[in-house]
Each structure stands twice: as C-alpha cells, then as structure tokens.
Amino acid sequence: MTTSKKTSSRAACALLAAVLGMGTTPAWSGAGQPGHGHDAAPAQGHMMGGQGMPGQMMGTQGMPGHHGAAPAIGGPGKAADVTRTIDITMQDNFYEPAEIAVKAGETVHFKIVNKGTLLHEFGLGTAAMHAAHQKEMMVMMEHGMIEADRVNHERMKMSHGPGQMAMSHSHGADQGSVLVEPGKSAEIIWKFPKEATLEFACNVPGHYESGMMGPIRIK
C-alpha cells in the first residue's frame, strides 16, 4: 500500500485513462486532437481514442477521422452552418424538451442551461454509447472526480497531473457532450448525419435510468 509520489499523478492519469478508455465509444474520444492538452504525460498516453480497442494503450498520435469507425453520429459543426438553435433546460432529473427533431445533415446550435440542483450532462450518441459512458461516469463518481452537484476539478487534476484539462477526455462541446453544473450553461454546435438513431442523455449515475434522456428524430 505504498505510493511513490513521483509517479503517482502519471500513474493515476493512466488509470483514469484506462478507466475512461474501457468501452469508450468515439463520440467522446478526443485523444491527440490539437489542444487536447495532455502533452505533459506522453508516456502514459491518453487512451481516449477508443477506436474499439479496449485492452490496449492508445498513443497520443493524432487520430484524424477517429469518428470513422464509430456509428455515424455526426460531429462538431461550424457556426456559419447553423440553421437552428435548440434551447435545452436541464432539471433534476429530466430535460425540457423531452425530445428533439432535426433535419438530415442539419447543423444545430444547442444552448443548454442547468436549472436543477445536481450536475447534469447533455450528451449526443447512440443508446449503446450512452450505456458505455454510464459505466465511465460511475467510476468517475466513485472516485470523486464528479460529485452530485459539481465537477471536482482538483480530483480531476490530481488524476491527470498538474494543469490538465481532464474532462475533455470524455466531455467537450467538440465531442457532443458537456457536463453542466447547477446554474451554469453550455453550448454545442453539432452537425447531424443524414440518418442515425440517436439519443440525447445524461449519463451521471442513475440519471439516464430515471428518465433523463430523449430521442433525437432525424427527418
């Protein structure tokens, strides 16, 4: 039960990455993307590439087109292409509206505000992706990285080495998922594919299960 101070943060980072990498689907993968910000610990890599390769260290090399192997859920969109703005209100524990309809290939600007008392996520993905993400969030909660009503940035830092932007592993507007603390707001610009069976969901433990999810109908 001894811990080397020197290696602890790097190792923890690898652990978290391993945790998050497990079964991660590429929607939340951001490894190697410019500005992802994990250059401080290259040895461990940040296995958020997912790529359907659990059980394997991922390098930090750029992964252009890393959504390629994934179900086509779309990707970050350009502000100039936005044809529709959808306001999303988060409550404990549900969204308003309860479902979303978009046009095939449309770029949508989501403006999300958390009016509840708990931490919530707005994530875009397939049901299977959400199911995988729920397991990750459970581990993050068990380790104090997320708490009921906030993201514990210290814990995230501790597990990632100093100065790192931990949450961007699995959450980030460019990955179709944001964690929003009570009273705060966030935005996502997302270009939807021509067709897909998608849900928007909160994967904070217990929230999806209690109904904090809804269908995205692509017409």
Next chain:
Amino acid sequence: MRRLMLAALAAILLAPATARAGTYDLTIGTAAINVAGKDQTAMTINGSIPGPVLRFKEGEDLVINVTNTLAEDTSIHWHGLILPYQQDGVPGISFPGIKPGETFTYRFPAQQAGTYWYHSHSGMQEAVGMYGALVIEPKAREPFRYDREHVIVLSDWHPDDSPHKILSNLKMSADYYNYQKRTLSTFVDDAGKMGLGAALADRMDWGDMRMLPSDIADVSGYVFLANGRNTEQNWTGLFKPGERVRLRFINAAAMTFFDVRIPGLKMTVVQADGNNVRPVPVDEFRIAVAETYDVIVRPTEDKAYAVLAESMARTGFARATLAPRMGMAGDIPANRPKQYLTMADMGMAHGDMAGMAGMDHGTMGQGATHTMPDGSTMAGTRHEGQGMTHAMPDGTTMKGESHAGHSMPAQPTHTMPDGATMAGMDHSAHGAPASGDKADPFYAPGSGLMPKAAEGGKFLSYADLKAIKPLYPDRPAAREIEVRLTGNMERYVWSINGVKYSDAEPIRLKFGERVRFKFVNETMMTHPMHLHGMWQILDNGSGKYNPAKHTISIAPGKTVEADIEADAEGEWAFHCHLMYHMATGMFRKVVVERETAEAVR
C-alpha cells in the same frame, strides 16, 4: 367564439380548487384467505389483503371514514404521514381507538407526496392482514420519469399460529421458532476452521448472551406474500418491453426483512420512505420492516422477470412477476445459504477471531482485476480533501472485464484521487464490478448480516441515500438523546434503555428544537425504529443531504444517529416496527410541547 368561451368556462370549472377534498370509506372486517393451502381468517380493510391502494393528491384535504365491523377495537395509522397527532391513529396516544360498530372519521391534509402505507395500530391486527399502500401524487413534477407503475406490498403470514400464540411461544422459549440451530457438526467444523479454543470461546459467549448464533429472525415458518399472494399465486404486473416501470415497494411484514432483486434488471432507487433521493442504480436492496423504496426498472425483453424478495434469514421468498402478458412466471432460485450471526453482531468480536469476521484481504494484489477500494461510501464522510493516496496494484475494472490486455505503467502502484481504504473495508470483493460490493458501514464489520448482492454488483447501502431536496436546513442538534435498544431475549422482553414501555416515562422534546437520537443497538436483532409525526434525518455522512426517513433500521452492534426537528406538537408513538418487539415493550411515547412561557403567550 361561443364555443371558445364555453371551452374556457369548462377549463375554469375543471381547474382544481386550491385544496380538493376527497372522501374515502374503509371498512374493517374479516375475510378468508388461502395462502398456505387452507382457508384461514384474516383481518381485512375493505375485504382484501392488502387493503386497497389509497391514492391521494398532495394538497388534498382528506376525509377518511373508518368503520369497525370487528368484535374488538381497531384503528388505522397513516405510516409516514405528517399530520395533526389526533389523526395519527394510535390508540392510547392519539385517540381512544375505534370501538366495535363505530365509524371514526379522520380529517387531515395530504401535505407531502410519495409512497407510504397504512396499518392497524391496535393489538397485533397488523400481523393478520390489516395493512395497505398509500400513494400521494406530487403537485410538482417528479425528478424521474416512468411509463407505468406498480405497488408491491411485501408481507408475511404465519400459517400455524396466531400472533398471540406466537408471542406466548416466544415468551415460553425465545428460540421456539429457531429452526436454524447450529449443531455439533457445525461446532466441529468451526473448531477445524478457527481452532478448538476459539470455537469453545465462541460457544461460551453465545451461551452468555443466552442467544443462539442463528437467531437472525425470532419467528420462522412464515409464508411470504407479494400483494397478498404467495409464490404460486404469483402476483403479476404488466409492462411493454422498453417501458420504464416504477415499482413502489412497501414492507408491511410483521417480522421479516427482505432482500429484493430482479434478476436481469438493474433497479434505480429514486425514493426512500416517500422522499426523493438522488437516483442510485443497484442490483439488490434490503427493505426493513415498515420501510418503502421506489425503484425504476426498464425491462426491454419480451419475457417474464421475477421480482424476488428473499427473507434476510434466507428462509424463503416472496415472488412477484413482471411480464409482458398475464400467465407468465419468473423463476424462483434456491434460497441462498442460511446466514448466521457472528461475534461481530454481538458487538464483541474477539481479537483472535478477527480473521473470521469476513474480512478477506487475501486476494489483494493478485489478479488483473479489482474493485477500487476507495471506501468513499464509508458513511460518506471521507470524501473530502486531503488527497489521500492509495496503492492500486494494477489497472482498474469496469464491470468485471479483464484488463489483462492493458499495458500498465511499470510502477505497479498509483494514487487514487479519493479516500484510501480504511478498516472495515471488505477487500473480498476484488474482481467484482467497480460499483460492486463494499462493506456496508451500517453493519458491524464481519457481521453475518452484511448484505451482498446475490448475483454480484451493487447492494444499496443507507450510505447511498442522499436527499434531492432536503426538507430542513441543516443545523446542529441542540442536544442528544441516547436510545439504547435493549432486550432480555430469555424472557422475550424488548425495551429501550433497559425499560419497557409500560414502565417508562415519555421522551419529552421542546417544540422547535432539533435533537439527535443516538441509537445504540445492544441486542443481536436488527430493529427498524419508527417515529410517528416527524422525520428522522439519518446521519449517513451526507451533511445537508442526509435523507429524511420515517423508519431507520439499526443492525446489531451498530450505533446510528439521526436528527429530529421537533416541529409537530402533540403526543407521538416511537417504536421498533417488529411486531413482537413493539408488543413486548420496545416502544416510547414522545411528547412535543411548547415551553410554558410560550404556551401561555
């Protein structure tokens, strides 16, 4: 135009007034039931076991007429409801009771929402059928969503003996119903495992306690019921695959704690004792006598799912079925092995026996998978700060998948950002899912009652219950009242602080004060302590999010604390909800009164 106006008028007329009044009629009588192969007489409310599900709306002014057609006095108590004490239905405390042939009219507002229940508080009528579910629909939208709901009332029925016979049998010999006696051969086994000396010491200690190590339940022989049906009668609730189903579980048993699971379904606990909690996904939960838990499940397959409520002593099941069509049945597995109390449950584990206390650290550090031993549920208090470190021998596990393929850093240990393991943690869970078994801090380490999910995974702990919207602002209690749970097993007398009800002075609380009840369980039984009229805010380490409960179960050898906001003037019952513990004296009157000067004013 005219049509529009009419529509508007109709809308006005249909809009609920600020308080609706609802009138309900209940008739207390008897009926034959057959849950043990023969017709037997039960005491019933509106002719059935359980009584009807009463559905109220929050804010509704209730008028409930209860007519007694029995040849003896009766009463109805509204379990968990906040109401004027004269409406609480406890004979001798809130009112004189309802005489044969009389109708008593209860009037009170429904000022809360959630799943509750109601039962007789006269004699031992509750044990022979007088209980039912009570559901109050909230005014505001709930913090969860579901497509349909079912109420599941769990209970026990004794096919051989009446409550009075059971009590006199217990008084004659406290182990009258103890069918699980350990034998000479288990002694020889133990002697082999722990050494002859330790085994002898163990037996002598049990002798000193005048108890047997198998006394998990005082009464056995029960038939267990779900909504009044035994396992063959198989109460069935319907669903369409993919629907979210809310199950409102109520334990209306006289003496039985149940461990509830639905093989193949994760249950998300959303409410405990009527109050919303942050959702907790679990595989199994224990429901003490008189508690309620609401869970949400989402069965996706077109098949029958068994709802299994196994008695804590592992003597049998109540079984219900969730199915897409009637006529289907979920499978009933074998009972789990019998559980035995350990020295830990006596609150006196011996040094030389610590190893037998279920603390298996043996697998630590081997194997490629393990559960994160973060101890973060240890009464929830160890989360904060300090940046404690913990050596993790390897990569971590998600849902028991092997990480064998992960190339982990050469350094085999690393820091976890949260709390380290502490004494009492059960490392035997290594290899289980990350969200899986941990020692429950609400049981003595090594307790024979320590819950463990039958099929692996997460077993709900009191430590997981966190209020979504606390009912009261957090503040320190002005004083502490020690509530020692005591008993003389040999004479089958149960008591509080060594004094049984008939000999005791009431507990007096000042109106407006916050007091802390410190429950110290000095017995080997688990006691679900119920306070009428006011919430008990369970200190599970969640601070201002500590959950408010009407019933708090205290395991053997444990001390559990709860705060009470004394905001309800009057005289209230406070008791263990095990029928034969309540009946023999584990009961107090609690008086909430204004200080004289204030009363005069």
